[in-house]
Amino acid sequence: MSVIHQSLSTSISSSSSTFLGHNNLKSIKSSNVSIPGRINVVIECVATPSAEITAYKTKVSRNENMGKLQAGYLFPEIARRRTAHMLKYPDAQVISLGIGDTTEPIPEVITSSMAKRSYALSTVEGYSGYGAEQGEKQLRASIAKTYYENLGIEEDDVFVSDGAKSDISRLQVLFGSKVTMAVQDPSYPAYVDSSVILGQTGQFQKDVEKYGNIEYMKCTPENGFFPDLSATRRTDIIFFCSPNNPTGYAASREQLTRLVEFAKENGSIIVYDSAYAMYVSDDSPRSIFEIPGAKEVSMEVSSFSKYAGFTGVRLGWTAIPKELLYSDGFPVAKDFNRIVCTCFNGASNIAQAGGLACVSPEGIKAMHEVVGFYKENTDIIVEAFNSLGFKVYGGKNAPYVWIYFPGQSSWDVFSEILEKTHVVTTPGGGFGPGGEGFIRVSAFGHRENILEACRRFKQLYK
Amino acid sequence: MHTFLTLSFTTCKTLFQPIARMAVEEKGLVSYCTKVERNANLEKLQYNYLFPEIDVRELRHIKKYPNAKVISLGIGDTTEPIPDMVALSMANYAKSLATPQGYKGYGAEQGNKELKQAIAETFYKDTGIKDSEVFISDGSQCDISRLQMLFGSNVSIAVQDPSFPAYIDSSVIIGQTGDIEKESGRYQNIAYMECGPRNNFFPDLSKTPRTDIIFFCSPNNPTGHASSREQLERLVDFAQQNGSIIVYDSAYAVYITDGPRSIYEIPGARKVAIEVSSFSKIAGFTGVRLGWTVVPEELVYSNGFPVINDFNRIVCTCFNGASNVAQAGGLACLSSDGFKAVLSNVDYYKENAEILVNTFTSLGLRVYGGTNAPYVWVHFPGSDSWDVFNEILEKTHIITVPGSGFGPGGREFIRVTAFGHRENILEASERLRSYLS
Numbered sequence: 001m002s003v004i005h006q007s008l009s010t011s012i013s014s015s016s017s018t019f020l021g022h023n024n025l026k027s028i029k030s031s032n033v034s035i036p037g038r039i040n041v042v043i044e045c046v047a048t049p050s051a052e053i054t055a056y057k058t059k060v061s062r063n064e065n066m067g068k069l070q071a072g073y074l075f076p077e078i079a080r081r082r083t084a085h086m087l088k089y090p091d092a093q094v095i096s097l098g099i100g101d102t103t104e105p106i107p108e109v110i111t112s113s114m115a116k117r118s119y120a121l122s123t124v125e126g127y128s129g130y131g132a133e134q135g136e137k138q139l140r141a142s143i144a145k146t147y148y149e150n151l152g153i154e155e156d157d158v159f160v161s162d163g164a165k166s167d168i169s170r171l172q173v174l175f176g177s178k179v180t181m182a183v184q185d186p187s188y189p190a191y192v193d194s195s196v197i198l199g200q201t202g203q204f205q206k207d208v209e210k211y212g213n214i215e216y217m218k219c220t221p222e223n224g225f226f227p228d229l230s231a232t233r234r235t236d237i238i239f240f241c242s243p244n245n246p247t248g249y250a251a252s253r254e255q256l257t258r259l260v261e262f263a264k265e266n267g268s269i270i271v272y273d274s275a276y277a278m279y280v281s282d283d284s285p286r287s288i289f290e291i292p293g294a295k296e297v298s299m300e301v302s303s304f305s306k307y308a309g310f311t312g313v314r315l316g317w318t319a320i321p322k323e324l325l326y327s328d329g330f331p332v333a334k335d336f337n338r339i340v341c342t343c344f345n346g347a348s349n350i351a352q353a354g355g356l357a358c359v360s361p362e363g364i365k366a367m368h369e370v371v372g373f374y375k376e377n378t379d380i381i382v383e384a385f386n387s388l389g390f391k392v393y394g395g396k397n398a399p400y401v402w403i404y405f406p407g408q409s410s411w412d413v414f415s416e417i418l419e420k421t422h423v424v425t426t427p428g429g430g431f432g433p434g435g436e437g438f439i440r441v442s443a444f445g446h447r448e449n450i451l452e453a454c455r456r457f458k459q460l461y462k
Numbered sequence: 463m464h465t466f467l468t469l470s471f472t473t474c475k476t477l478f479q480p481i482a483r484m485a486v487e488e489k490g491l492v493s494y495c496t497k498v499e500r501n502a503n504l505e506k507l508q509y510n511y512l513f514p515e516i517d518v519r520e521l522r523h524i525k526k527y528p529n530a531k532v533i534s535l536g537i538g539d540t541t542e543p544i545p546d547m548v549a550l551s552m553a554n555y556a557k558s559l560a561t562p563q564g565y566k567g568y569g570a571e572q573g574n575k576e577l578k579q580a581i582a583e584t585f586y587k588d589t590g591i592k593d594s595e596v597f598i599s600d601g602s603q604c605d606i607s608r609l610q611m612l613f614g615s616n617v618s619i620a621v622q623d624p625s626f627p628a629y630i631d632s633s634v635i636i637g638q639t640g641d642i643e644k645e646s647g648r649y650q651n652i653a654y655m656e657c658g659p660r661n662n663f664f665p666d667l668s669k670t671p672r673t674d675i676i677f678f679c680s681p682n683n684p685t686g687h688a689s690s691r692e693q694l695e696r697l698v699d700f701a702q703q704n705g706s707i708i709v710y711d712s713a714y715a716v717y718i719t720d721g722p723r724s725i726y727e728i729p730g731a732r733k734v735a736i737e738v739s740s741f742s743k744i745a746g747f748t749g750v751r752l753g754w755t756v757v758p759e760e761l762v763y764s765n766g767f768p769v770i771n772d773f774n775r776i777v778c779t780c781f782n783g784a785s786n787v788a789q790a791g792g793l794a795c796l797s798s799d800g801f802k803a804v805l806s807n808v809d810y811y812k813e814n815a816e817i818l819v820n821t822f823t824s825l826g827l828r829v830y831g832g833t834n835a836p837y838v839w840v841h842f843p844g845s846d847s848w849d850v851f852n853e854i855l856e857k858t859h860i861i862t863v864p865g866s867g868f869g870p871g872g873r874e875f876i877r878v879t880a881f882g883h884r885e886n887i888l889e890a891s892e893r894l895r896s897y898l899s
Contacts, residue, residue, distance in 0.1 A: 312566045
């Protein structure tokens with residue numbers, strides 16, 4: 001790989017609490033914090049052999065929004081660290097509780113439906129070409145019925161996608177660069193990163209580790225992991241994930257009612273990420289649409305990834321109520337439909353066949369079993385850290401355990417755990433400054449790996 | 463496809479406006495509105511995306527003539543079944559996901575390594591393209607928008623006129639353009655490179671202003687013209703002189719009988735071009751969803767930053783990989799037997815194209831394309847393409863696509879696709895001969 005690649009690809013210094021680039025980048029950064037674009041130019045001069053300086057360059061300016069991003073996306077960075085660690089310790093049995101990647105096989109009722117659809121595509125009667133960009137009719141209807149029965153969300157409010165991550169970016173494209181947004185802090189990195197890419201934000205402010213123009217709504221043990229809305233500025237869009245990645249906290253009905261009211265008072269739009277809704281154990285709401293008035297102020301994004309192990313198959317959906325209107329009365333769903341028709345061409349028909357099986361009675365039962373398995377894993381992890389005297393959060397309504405490690409940089413804790421137990425976790429700082437002081441342990445894994453990881457944690461922290 | 467929130471259309475020729483404040487007007491009540499302003503870029507779009515609009519017309523026609531046998535030569539939708547071994551491969555892959563040994567979670571966002579290697583080997587042999595420069599996607603339409611996100615709103619673009627509507631529409635959505643000029647039908651700030659019979663369907667580059675990005679599709683949708691080596695050399699030269707980036711859409715390359723298939727066959731292209739392609743029209747994967755984009759390492763911005771680094775960041779942040787089942791299918795398509803099988807479908811569609819070319823030619827019409835692409839581009843001088851579209855639909859129950867849907871340069875043309883069952887192609891030819899002679 002070229003030297004330029006090496007110097008610009010992220011290899012994070014573990015002694016910093018933010019996500020910086022390579023050492024070269026770090027030392028230059030300290031003298032020139034606020035202009036990442038220029039930093040890249042400086043690196044080129046330092047790192048590039050003289051022969052390459054005369055190499056042809058186009059006259060196209062780099063998108064300055066890309067230049068605002070501080071480093072690589074969080075999860076590829078975790079993967080890089082894991083790979084580096086495995087190279088360093090080829091005999092170690094590395095256990096991955098970092099990236100929230102599902103591990104258990106997909107239930108057969110679902111895979112057989114995908115196999116059947118695949119075969120059908122080789123027959124005259126069964127072949128289908130382009131599907132509706134919004135998704136296959138039956139699947140849309142079944143999603144509406146399964147997840148939104150009696151909530152007033154209908155088949156044509158549901159837009160099937162290749163997953164929540166793609167949907168989040170398409171929503172950003174929909175909203176455009178002139179909207180302001182609020183996120184929980186900590187939060188799933190795609191909300192902030194896509195916002196930066198679309199040009200909604202200012203520069204990264206290194207001292208506070210926040211991008212300008214984003215409203216960060218701190219969610220900590222002190223406020224019960226629900227933002228203090230009285231201290232939250234109005235923004236156009238509010239990204240809200242519940243059950244939360246990474247904290248695992250599921251907002252209560254009362255809290256979500258306040259959130260909806262807040263959005264209504266401010267004329268804001270909530271983008272509610274319910275990807276982990278099936279992990280809810282108690283009576284916390286599973287859909288924002290359970291809250292009266294929510295349809296006028298929110299849309300909901302969800303996914304089959306963590307229910308059916310579809311992380312590689314790629315299938316999700318976004319539900320946009322007809323009542324959700326822009327300030328001029330134009331329905332948001334109409335523009336989203338235009339985006340979906342222009343910037344997308346539908347989820348894979350085979351994945352959709354799988355999705356249809358997921359929401360069949362047998363499929364729902366099977367998904368609950370898969371979810372139940374991961375929830376048992378979560379219980380084991382929670383118990384392990386509790387027994388070691390840690391302050392443990394989450395884990396009840398989500399497959400994530402959020403553990404407090406006060407006084408240390410979360411990247412340092414991450415590194416120490418990795419080095420000493422060969423277990424990959426995710427440093428809380430990767431989810432925003434509000435995640436500093438925490439480690440996220442995901443509960444996706446084979447049972448024996450979960451148990452082994454907990455044995456190792458107990459060994460390290462006894 | 464669907465009419466979701468119903469859009470009302472005025473006459474066939476005119477532009478149909480989206481209706482604002484629909485809820486308020488329809489219900490007669492004052493509905494709650496958020497205070498979020500509608501994205502002004504979406505407002506600039508003058509009409510629906512072209513192909514859902516064709517669908518709507520088809521549905522309306524079917525409703526009007528429930529007994530007519532409507533033949534769709536409109537949307538370029540493949541019709542022939544996927545080869546057995548490709549389908550089998552996907553079925554087996556799906557089944558393996560139910561086993562502990564076979565289960566796979568998240569794949570690399572850039573795509574499966576084996577598949578990338580197979581693509582580099584099959585399509586870019588001897589061009590120096592490496593598998594690390596190949597990014598697997600869920601299709602060109604998605605890739606085009608991800609490329610627009612990559613470039614951002616401050617770049618200028620050039621497109622062929624006519625062209626596949628996604629280039630222009632995504633450009634408007636991302637904020638690169640001004641408003642549409644009603645008289646010309648062109649968006650401000652886009653350079654339209656006319657491609658017509660007079661210039662042999664290759665733009666007059668001497669009259670083309672410099673833009674940052676040049677979208678270029680060859681073989682072309684909708685005109686069917688495949689640029690010659692000499693033409694592409696001039697294009698690469700032009701890009702190099704202007705410091706522009708070519709986004710080369712090679713989705714129909716396998717339909718070329720004779721001529722360059724990849725922009726990277728042209729010396730110097732690695733420094734100036736991105737190539738986007740797709741399994742849709744190669745393997746009938748229009749519903750399965752699989753494509754790829756090549757970004758060479760040498761392609762750098764004005765500040766020397768490699769475009770591939772940023773594209774990789776986009777792919778990791780705004781996407782999560784193509785479906786693993788689809789990728790398994792892609793790999794099967796590129797096996798020795800698989801590739802033979804998919805190419806035989808391509809030949810089938812090319813034979814269809816030949817039949818259609820002959821039909822229109824025999825009627826004394828000026829016909830273009832159809833030899834290196836699955837599209838036939840028929841000239842109706844002095845006509846408005848929507849009128850011709852409507853007339854053909856009304857009188858022969860055949861769906862085509864009016865050329866102006868691809869840009870003002872398509873105004874006098876009709877695009878007829880060669881995707882269809884043979885008997886439908888033959889039947890359509892019969893009807894056209896009867897009606898147009």
